[in-house]
Amino acid sequence: MGTAEQVNQYTRIQPYIEIMDSTLRDGEQTNGVSFLPHEKLMIARMLLRDLNVDRIEVASARVSEGEKEAVRMICRYAHQMGMLDRVEVLGFVDDGKSVEWVKSAGCQTLNLLAKGSLRHCREQLGKTPEAHIADIKATLRQAHDEGIGVNLYLEDWSSGMQDSPQYVYQLMDALVDTPVRRFMLPDTLGIMNPLQVIEFFRKMLRRYPDTHFDFHAHNDYDLAVSNSLAAALSGARGLHVTVNGLGERCGNAPLSSVQVILKDQFHAKTGIREDRLNDISRLVESYSGISIAPNQPIIGDNVFTQVAGVHADGDNKAGLYQNALVPERFGRKREYALGKTSGKANIARNLQELGLELTPEQTQRVTKRITELGDRKEVVTQDDLPFIVSDVLKHDVAEDKVRLVSYQVSLAYGLKPLANVKVEVDGMQYEGHSSGDGQYDAFVKAMRKIYKEYLDRTFPLLENYAVSIPPGGRTDALVQTVITWRRDDGRLLRTRGLDADQTEAAIKATIKMLNIIEAQ
Secondary structure, eight states, X not given: OOHHHHHHHHOOOOSBOEEEEOTTTTGGGSTTOOOOHHHHHHHHHIIIIIIOOSEEEEEETTSOHHHHXXXXXHHHHHXXXXXXXXXXXXXXXXXXXXXXXXXXXXXXXXXXEEEOSHHIIIIIIOOOHHHHHHXXXXXXHHHXXXXXXXXXXXXTHHXXXXXXXXXXXXXXXXXXXXXXOOEEEEOTTOOOOHHHHHHHHHHHXXXXXXXXXXEEOBOTTSOHHHHHHHHHHTTOSEEEEBGGGXXXXXXXXXXXXXXXXXXXXXXXXXXXXGGGHXXXXXXXXXXXXXXXXXXXXXXXXXXXXXXXXXXXXXXXXXXXXXXXXXXXXXXXXXXXXXXXXXXXHHHHHHHHHHTOOOOHHHHHHHHHHHHHHHTTSSOBOGGGHHHHHHHHXXXXXXXXXXXXXXXXXXXXXXXXOEEEEEEEETTEEEEEEXXXXXXXXXXXXXXXXXXXXXXXXXXXXXXXXXXXXXXXXXXXXXXXXXXXXXXXTSOEEEEEEEESSHHHHHHHHHHHHHHHHHHO
C-alpha cells in the first residue's frame, strides 16, 4: 500500500486536540536551563491565562524544596483562577512518595512515569512485567486514596512498540480499565518517523478504541513536529509541546509550530490564542537564556521580514508574497528589510509606515545610501531610516569640492592615536598626519595641518559633538554623529554623519561641513 493511501486509510483526527505544555518540566531539562520559582509562576500564568493551553506540566516530584515551592506558587495561583485541574506534576512508581509530594505541593494531578518498553522494565528497574504492573496499580490506589488524579506515561513507548509490542499490550491490558485518565505515549529517544507513528497509533487504537492517548515527541531526528501531526492524524487526543522547542538533547515539539500546522494544514481545533505565541516565546527566551533562531518559524526575528525588493513590490501590488501566516495573527507585523538587496519598493514601504514623504529623486538617493550601508552592515533597520534620510537630505550640496581620498587611524594601548589623511580640495591632493587624544581628534588635527600649511585657511572650531544610536541597542546599530562648528565670523554650522562606525560617522560630518563652506 502506498504512503498516501496508508495515511488516508488511518486518518482519524479528533475534532479537538488538547495541548499539554511541558516547558516547566521537560523544557527545564534543556542543558543549562533552570527557572527560578517566580519565573516558573510567570510562565505558568501566561500559558494558562493568556495562551490558554489545556494543561501544563510544571515539575518533577521529589527534586528539591525549591521545586516544591515553585509548584505551590503555581497551584495557589491556578486554584484562585479555577484552573487547578490543568496543572500536572511528573511522578514515579516509588511506594507513594511522589503521591505525597504532589499532594503536599497542592497539586491534584500526577503524571506517573511507567516503563513502556521491556528493556527499560528489565534493565533499569530489574523487574518482571508482572511486578512492575503490580507496583503501578499500588501507586494508582495510593493516588486515588489521596484524591490525586493520574495520567500514565509509558516511557520509551516507541522502542517498546518496535522491540517488545507484546509487553506494551500486556501493560495496557492490565491498566486500561483502571482510573488512569490519559495514557501518554512518548517517543523518548526521538527515534520514530511519521509512518511509524501512524502504524503504532493504529495498532493501539484498534486494541483500545475508546482510550485517551497523548503523544510526546522528541526532536533528535528533527521530526518532532511531523511525528506530532502524524499522531494527531491517527487519533491522538492530546499533544505535548514546549515553548521554543526546549527540552533534553534536541528538544521537544515547539508549541508555535504544532499549533499553526494543526490549524492551517489539518483544520484541527485547539484552545490556543495565537496572538500571544510571540509573547510567551520571548518570555521563555529571556528566562531560559536560550536564544530563538532568527529563522525559527512563527517566532523568529526574520520570519515576517521581506528582504528582496521584488517581494515588497509584489506585496504593494497584490500581497503576492504573503500566505496564511500573516504576522498580525501572532501579535507581530510584517517588515521590509533595508539593505543592499531591498530596492525602492522596500524603502517606500518603510517610509510610508513612518509617515515620511519623499520625492522620487530623494527616494533614489536614500536608496543609494542604504545600498552603500548594506555593503558594510548586514541589516539596516526601520529605526535607522529617519537617521539615513536626515543624513542624505539635511545638507543638499554637491560633495565634490572637498573629497576624502584616504585615511588611516590607529589605536594602540598605551600610545596616542595616530591619523594619516589624504584629502582633495578643488582637484588638488594634500596629505597630513597627526596624533591626538582620540582617533577622531587625531583626524581633525591632521586636517587642521593641511588647511594651515597647504591652503593657508582657518579650520572651523568644533563647538559641540553629539552621538546618538537608533533604538534597539544592537552592537551593529548605525551611529549618528552631529557636530556643531563655529566659523571665523562666529556663525554656527551643524552637520551630521551616519555610519556603523562612530569615527567614520564623525569624519563624514566633517567632510560635509567643509563642502558647505566651499560651496558658500
